[in-house]
Amino acid sequence: MSHVAVLGAGVVGVTTAWYLRQAGFTVTVIERESAAAMQTSFANGGQISVSHATPWATPTTPKKALKWLFKEDAPLLFRLRADNTQLKWTLQFLQQCTAERADANLVQMVRLGLYSRDALQTLRAQLAIDYEQQTRGIMHFYTNQAEFEAALAPTERMQELGCERHVIDINNAVSLEPALYPIAHKLVGATYTSRDESGNAHLFTQKLAERCQQAGVTFLYNTDILALNPDQHAPVSQSHIHSLTVRPQGENAQTFTADSYVLALGSYSPLLVKPLGIDLPIFPAKGYSATYQVNPRAPHLAPFISLIDDEFKLVTSRLGDKLRVAGTAEFNGFNLELNPTRCAAITRRVQQLFPKGIIANSAQYWTGLRPMTPSNVPLIGQAHRGRVTHGSSNASSSFDNLWLNTGHGTLGWTHACGSAKALSQLMQGELPEVEFAFVGMEN
Known part of the structure; x- marks a missing residue:
């Protein structure tokens, strides 16, 4: 089999390396950090959440975003910047804010999510990897009536697509997760998806990287990727990457050569391919997380079931004796500074929900850049020049050995195994067993 270079060692890159190696490819992973999963996959929300597939771009989002525009602790914050790239992305995002587009994007996300969750469960059974996983399902809970009512139609739509997300009453919600009992009087409704999961994405990725190495994958850490070098002698109709x-x-800078290249650099993906004439509509959304020590005197007062607080756009996952709470989004370019106001907002909400379940002053705050497409649908498939969107194709200007697995946004952990498995099949000339709008394929 040929030699593939996977660019990036986050959860998407490492799962890609695993599936390619299992298919017989020689694989090298190139990563600028000193180990796998040290950036966006480091301290995310930890959810495998097929049920969290409602795209950000919906008919109600522009109004909410305007309302939140000058609130430092808003769940979704667009910082006004003199940045043409951000402006262009925002306009593309607004084009997705129709009922028709929102439904089409939800369908894509649910299909890939179901496929990916099955792939993860199969992989876990094969490798017996322990990554603090919980298989107790995911519950969306609502303390705002309007938010709950807005969730009913997407929940029904997900059911039609095979995602077993169901509306449950408050008594059932509290019975499933007793840690919600102190705020039961504030709940207006909930939904529950029993097959969704949670776990430590950083731990999973590092353990899978170890298995990759044992299987023969080479990792080049502490290595910056400076450029993709096209073959100047390739025919106009079929572009080709000669080297990195x-x-x-x-x-000093040096040349690295492989037969094929997979772009899995998250938010940094567009920067690397822009000189090739490839326009990836990906922009970083800075997400936050806080990891708390569970109160050892009352561990039952912190949730075991993974939760989604839809009103405040926060997710919680129990990771051993820790509680990870993550969410919110700040569009502020590649800025990675922790905003104390947004950090404090997370802790304030957690104290409202589980005041005796966590040790509030134990919080370890983190921020990372989620690679967002305007549609929330990732870009998986064969690269081509021009604007790339899910399902786009340009046979007259495609690259025969450059592949994309990027733009997963908030669902990188959820979609990682399925994206990687599908891409490995595409690279073998096979059709994946999931109905999805892959890049470079006629749909």
């Missing part, structure tokens, strides 16, 4: 320019830490 890389720079290992402490060394």
